[in-house]
Structure formats: structure tokens, C-alpha cells
Amino acid sequence: xxxxxxxxxxxxxxxxIDEARLEKLLGEAQRPLRVKFGIxxxxxxxxxxxxxxxxxxxxxxxLGHLPVLIIGDGTARLGDPTGRNDQRPPLSxxxxxxxxxxxxxxxxxxxxxxxxxxxxxxxxxxxxxxDFFDALKLASEGTAARLLERDDFRKRMxxxxxxxxxxxxxxxxxxxxxxxxxxxxxIGGNDQLFNLHMGRQLQERHGQxxxxxxxxxxxxxxxxxxxxxxYGNHVGLNATAEEMYGKVMSLSxxxxxxxxxxxxxxxxxxxxxxxxxxxxxxxxxxARLVTAQIHSEEAAEAAAQEFTRRFRGGELPSDIPVFQxxxxxxxxxxxxxxxxxxxxxxxARRLIQGGGVKLDGVALQDVKHVIELTAGGExxxxxxxxxxxxxxxxx
RNA sequence: GGGGAGAUACCUAAGUGGCCAACAGGGAUGGACUGUAAAUCCAUUGGCUCAGCCUUCAGAGGUUCGAAUCCUCUUCUCCCCA
Numbered sequence: 001x002x003x004x005x006x007x008x009x010x011x012x013x014x015x016x017i018d019e020a021r022l023e024k025l026l027g028e029a030q031r032p033l034r035v036k037f038g039i040x041x042x043x044x045x046x047x048x049x050x051x052x053x054x055x056x057x058x059x060x061x062x063l064g065h066l067p068v069l070i071i072g073d074g075t076a077r078l079g080d081p082t083g084r085n086d087q088r089p090p091l092s093x094x095x096x097x098x099x100x101x102x103x104x105x106x107x108x109x110x111x112x113x114x115x116x117x118x119x120x121x122x123x124x125x126x127x128x129x130x131d132f133f134d135a136l137k138l139a140s141e142g143t144a145a146r147l148l149e150r151d152d153f154r155k156r157m158x159x160x161x162x163x164x165x166x167x168x169x170x171x172x173x174x175x176x177x178x179x180x181x182x183x184x185x186x187i188g189g190n191d192q193l194f195n196l197h198m199g200r201q202l203q204e205r206h207g208q209x210x211x212x213x214x215x216x217x218x219x220x221x222x223x224x225x226x227x228x229x230x231y232g233n234h235v236g237l238n239a240t241a242e243e244m245y246g247k248v249m250s251l252s253x254x255x256x257x258x259x260x261x262x263x264x265x266x267x268x269x270x271x272x273x274x275x276x277x278x279x280x281x282x283x284x285x286x287a288r289l290v291t292a293q294i295h296s297e298e299a300a301e302a303a304a305q306e307f308t309r310r311f312r313g314g315e316l317p318s319d320i321p322v323f324q325x326x327x328x329x330x331x332x333x334x335x336x337x338x339x340x341x342x343x344x345x346x347x348a349r350r351l352i353q354g355g356g357v358k359l360d361g362v363a364l365q366d367v368k369h370v371i372e373l374t375a376g377g378e379x380x381x382x383x384x385x386x387x388x389x390x391x392x393x394x395x
Numbered sequence: 396g397g398g399g400a401g402a403u404a405c406c407u408a409a410g411u412g413g414c415c416a417a418c419a420g421g422g423a424u425g426g427a428c429u430g431u432a433a434a435u436c437c438a439u440u441g442g443c444u445c446a447g448c449c450u451u452c453a454g455a456g457g458u459u460c461g462a463a464u465c466c467u468c469u470u471c472u473c474c475c476c477a
Contacts, residue, residue, distance in 0.1 A: 159473095311431055344442065346443075350424080351425065353425090353438085367445085386425090
């Protein structure tokens, strides 16, 4: 990758507020810049989409600057309304602490969390000691009209959905974080622009230089929609190498260019070359790069081989979960429930009738089929759909 | 505080006394095709001891041979007025 800091940073940004100031800050470099990034500990499944700002933070870290991670244990109590069409459920203190720990653990592969190179703060530090009058004072720093202009609120109002007062406090709280940590730069997803701006506004009102705001582009999910666990199109940072490689391989062709840019460090020219070739080849390279980054070169290579063997060669996976069952004789639906290939008898029946169930490679379409288990040998391999397997033995 | 509207399965959304386990679309799952891409086509999408039965239409009661549909109360939301 090229050495010019601004170019490195631009690869991961869609909006830059006050580009001139960014250049100036980077140019002076008299001191490590404080680069703020807020983490909402409202969930535990961190995915590659969340990894994009991390990778940008890593760039800053490599350039000698200081990432300041804000664990929003105060803000999490209400939840960022950005992009939401409903209200978030409140979280308990324990949940928040657990989520934050899990989050940090997972991003450890992308960012150096050594206290020497990275500052981690909890915003309960300042919100926890605020009394009601302090909160009112903070509330007086923004206007309702400004907040209600926002798309997400606008849409909810139009759809006749509730917008609660406390949700409007969120941007102010995030902005206040910037004041408290005296950030020079704040990074956020590109839907965060409003919240980031609030930081500038509050900083100015409190005698600080307004932070530069950088937003990172959204890394789309494997199906081209916004990456989200609820769509099942995400690649979790805690996924195994195999899962990760496989997930990336299921990425739509259209999404590849963005993925090369946002999820790998591969040089621009090289990316273009790959994208011009066969999509499958390019995707394989992409999947290896992504996997290697979180796991290792070796793990990525192994995952690629296993993938090829399984899906191109049509062979069985090498790590089929083994079940030792006490009963020798099972009706097919019950057996599937027992080994978690189906959640209910009805689901099992659907799978069977749809032709998705195989025993040792042979499709079974009879719902009433009875399976007799045996003790020794290879056992029986039961398969549901393309990727769920169970190897069965009589205990 | 007053008046009006509304709450249906994962989501959107029909249904306004029996033909409703509940139209339609989306999503999801399975199958065909394939590069675990896209597009397309087919099937499925509450549960079960599955040609039958059981539990669902915000919650609790009630009317009726019979209710998601009618009545009462409760909870939540939206709109208008103050």
C-alpha cells in the first residue's frame, strides 16, 4: 500500500468533513491524533462490516496516532435510533459489560488493543455521574427541529411509529463523548454523519477545535443488502476459517469490488486485474485474503481446500458432528430432531418431502421411513440440505 | 384533558360471525440449474402420535351451535384538538 497517509485513509472513507483540517492535522503530526470511535455494546456478533472502521483505525494506529475507543455503556442504555424503524430494548448493566468484552475480543484481530497504542473509555464515566439538571443542560444544546429533520425519525413519524424523547438524546450524548475525550477525529459508519456532526457542534460550544469527521462506506452483505445478522448475510468475526471462506464465496459478484477495497489491503491495480478475470477466481482470492486476516494463511489455505473438496468435488465434509444414540430404531423425523437437523417434526417432514434429506447419499422421501442404527464401522451419515450433516452410531 | 384511528403469522398486509391454520407480496428454507454468484423455475413456510387432531389473529372476560371477525374491560401506538 502506498505511503501517503491521506490516500490510505481515503480508501476507507466516504465522507470527510473538513478535509483541509484533516490534511493539516496529518501534516503537522506534532503529536498523536486522538481518533475516536464509538462502540455500541448492544450486541455480541461483530461482523466484517463493523471491521471496516476498525481497519481505518488501524491505519491511523500504524501512522502513529491513538485510537480512542468509546464503549457506549451509558448510551447503550437507550440505543442509537439511527436507521432503526423501531425502538431498541433497554439492556442491563451485565449484558452491556459482557457485550463490550466480547466485542473487544473479536476486534483484537484487526486492531492492536495494547493500552500503549489504544485508549479505551466507557462513557458511563461521565454520563453515570450526571444528574437530571446536567442532562437538561445537555438537551438544551440541540434543537428538536434539527433532530426531527433526520431521515430515520422522519420516516418513523410518517409511518406513524413512535419516536421517544430519550431517543433524541442519543446524538447529543455521542457528541458529548467527543467533548469529554477531546477527539481530533471521529470515525463512524456513513449513516453516522448526523451524530458525528453533533460532536463538532458541542466541541465548538465548549471551546474545543471541532473534530474532523470521517465516515466509512457500508460493506454490504453477501447478498448485496446491508450486512446484518438478521438477514443472515453477514460474515462474523468469530466465524471459523471454513465458515468465513464459505460465506465470502457466496458473495454476489457485484459486491466483490467493494469487498476488495474495504475488507482487504490488496493494491488497487491488483484488485482491478482480479476483477477483470473469472469471478470465481477473484472470489477465491478474496475469500483467502479475508480469512487469512482474521485467522492465518494456513487456516485460509485449509479452508479453501476443504471448500473445493466439498462443493466442487461433492464430497462429504471432514468434520461431521458425531452422535452416539442409545436407541437402535428411529423414525426419520424424530431422528432428525434428535440430532438437531430439524427443529420440529413438521420441519423435518417438510425437508423430507422436499427431497432435502439424504442417508449415506441416498435421498429419502418417505416421512415414515425407519432407520436402524448399528454400532461399528463408519456409522450412517444423515444430511439435511446442502450443508448440515450428522454421523450416527448406536452407542 | 377531549375526540378519532389502530394492534393479524419473520416483515408488509388481506380478512370484519361459519368456506380461516387464515388471501397476496417480501423474506426464509428445500429442490432443479450453477461458479455455495446472479437470473429463472418448482415446492414448503404454527405444532403433533399428520388422509386426522391440537393451539394461534395485543391481553383478560363475555355473547353465540360457532368469533380474527360482535360486546366489555385492560395494555400499547398513531392522528386531531386543548
